[in-house]
Amino acid sequence: MKKQKKELLVIGAGNIGRGVIGGLFYESGYRLYLYDIMADRMEQLRKQGTYLIERVGAEGKKRIIVKDFEVLDCSDESDLIRHMEQVDLVACCVYEGAFESIAKKLAEAIKTRSRKIDAGYFNILLCVNALGAPDFFEKRLSELLAEDEKALAYVKEKTGICQVMVGMAAMPSSRELMEMDPFAVTTKLDGHIGIDSEAFKGEFPQVEQVGKAVKAKAQIFRKVYTGNMKHCMTAFLGSARGCTYISDTYDDPWIEDCTAGAFYEAEDAVSREYGFTQEERKEWIDFIMNAPKNRNLKDEIQRVTHGPKEKLGRKNRFTGPALLCMKHQILPYYLARGIAFGFLYRDEREPESIEITDYVKEHGIREAIMKYCGLFPEEWELLQLIEAQYKEAVKQR
Ligand SMILES: NC(=O)c1ccc[n+]([C@@H]2O[C@H](COP(=O)([O-])OP(=O)(O)OC[C@H]3O[C@@H](n4cnc5c(N)ncnc54)[C@H](O)[C@@H]3O)[C@@H](O)[C@H]2O)c1
Numbered sequence: 001m002k003k004q005k006k007e008l009l010v011i012g013a014g015n016i017g018r019g020v021i022g023g024l025f026y027e028s029g030y031r032l033y034l035y036d037i038m039a040d041r042m043e044q045l046r047k048q049g050t051y052l053i054e055r056v057g058a059e060g061k062k063r064i065i066v067k068d069f070e071v072l073d074c075s076d077e078s079d080l081i082r083h084m085e086q087v088d089l090v091a092c093c094v095y096e097g098a099f100e101s102i103a104k105k106l107a108e109a110i111k112t113r114s115r116k117i118d119a120g121y122f123n124i125l126l127c128v129n130a131l132g133a134p135d136f137f138e139k140r141l142s143e144l145l146a147e148d149e150k151a152l153a154y155v156k157e158k159t160g161i162c163q164v165m166v167g168m169a170a171m172p173s174s175r176e177l178m179e180m181d182p183f184a185v186t187t188k189l190d191g192h193i194g195i196d197s198e199a200f201k202g203e204f205p206q207v208e209q210v211g212k213a214v215k216a217k218a219q220i221f222r223k224v225y226t227g228n229m230k231h232c233m234t235a236f237l238g239s240a241r242g243c244t245y246i247s248d249t250y251d252d253p254w255i256e257d258c259t260a261g262a263f264y265e266a267e268d269a270v271s272r273e274y275g276f277t278q279e280e281r282k283e284w285i286d287f288i289m290n291a292p293k294n295r296n297l298k299d300e301i302q303r304v305t306h307g308p309k310e311k312l313g314r315k316n317r318f319t320g321p322a323l324l325c326m327k328h329q330i331l332p333y334y335l336a337r338g339i340a341f342g343f344l345y346r347d348e349r350e351p352e353s354i355e356i357t358d359y360v361k362e363h364g365i366r367e368a369i370m371k372y373c374g375l376f377p378e379e380w381e382l383l384q385l386i387e388a389q390y391k392e393a394v395k396q397r
């Protein structure tokens with residue numbers, strides 16, 4: 001088997017791309033190639049030549065300076081496609097809105113790759129919380145390459161399209177650090193990255209805190225419906241209590257009870273739906289519920305709630321598990337409370353929260369639930385439950 005070069009092309013050089021994936025692979029000896037759509041900012045990073053990662057744990061902190069990376073010419077797509085043709089490992093660290101344009105460039109690169117005599121494996125790591133990302137890329141690549149048999153065969157035989165569970169939060173650094181280095185990024189110190197090992201092709205990367213994940217397509221639903229849901233519900237409830245950071249909520253027993261309630265409802269429903277074993281369940285519950293409270297990490301509520309329209313949506317982190325609960329005869333009592341507080345969440349810096357709360361004011365909560373959660377009148381039990389929780393929440397505020 002051809003030895004894989006220790007090189008990683010990062011697409012989306014933001015919190016996760018620079019801070020978590022870039023940082024961990026760099027520390028394990030990988031050469032980084034960074035691409036981002038923000039061409040001017042990337043040019044500044046190229047000139048700067050290094051960037052700082054601050055890793056913050058419950059007990060201690062660690063700083064790393066990333067050096068000797070290459071910033072691509074981000075002013076057009078040709079340099080990106082050329083690197084996709086040459087670097088065997090690509091990490092997509094972007095939101096869903098970027099998927100289509102990345103799929104088109106990958107398709108171009110795959111055409112060239114498939115014609116190389118010694119064409120080796122190519123792995124695409126989808127480091128995203130979006131649900132169904134591998135299915136999207138598999139489908140789009142097969143459509144874009146439909147006329148090209150060689151390229152299609154290369155996708156099938158040599159390309160790994162891998163969901164990655166990024167279990168390590170990352171965020172912009174404090175103002176003091178950003179003044180020292182405008183590219184500084186802060187991440188959790190502990191945490192784990194799981195790459196879909198069933199989809200990965202060839203030699204698996206040996207990187208600290210990065211391991212193999214099985215049942216990855218089910219695991220990402222579990223991560224988003226339980227872990228990210230709990231995180232976002234903490235932020236919605238925390239915002240209602242006047243908190244700025246997630247850590248400000250840690251001593252509030254009401255927030256703790258409500259979010260734990262929602263977590264266990266969702267975890268039960270997800271486990272029934274996807275058939276996680278008792279051992280798998282225990283490990284996951286322990287990872288989320290017994291994680292040490294990291295009071296040193298300043299994770300802003302505004303970052304965690306970002307894009308509330310998507311987050312309240314039918315398939316996303318609240319309505320998704322609430323519907324699964326209904327399917328499996330579990331009452332999504334606390335999940336409905338999380339949704340209710342999502343409808344109360346208003347931050348002038350988050351335009352979607354203004355749209356949602358204004359809509360509730362104008363049309364009433366029932367119409368708003370149908371519009372933003374995508375529920376139908378025949379799903380009346382869940383509709384009524386959220387409505388009731390909303391009315392309670394308004395009284396409590
Ligand atoms: N931040 C976290 O704690 C965390 C943890 C797990 C997973 N995630 C997921 O990781 C992904 C990235 O999150 P983030 O926090 O790093 O966001 P971010 O906004 O910090 O970074 C995303 C980067 O992608 C760039 N981008 C946008 N469109 C692009 C395109 N077409 N091509 C190339 N680059 C493009 C943006 O300019 C930005 O720099 C998201 O899917 C998120 O859900 C984030």
Ligand SMILES: O=P(O)(O)OC[C@@H](O)[C@@H](O)[C@H](O)[C@H](O)CO
Nearest residue numbers: 129166167168169170228231304
């Ligand atoms: O990045 P988002 O908007 O999908 O979700 C916000 C956070 O919940 C998320 O970034 C977490 O910090 C991360 O998924 C860690 O597990």
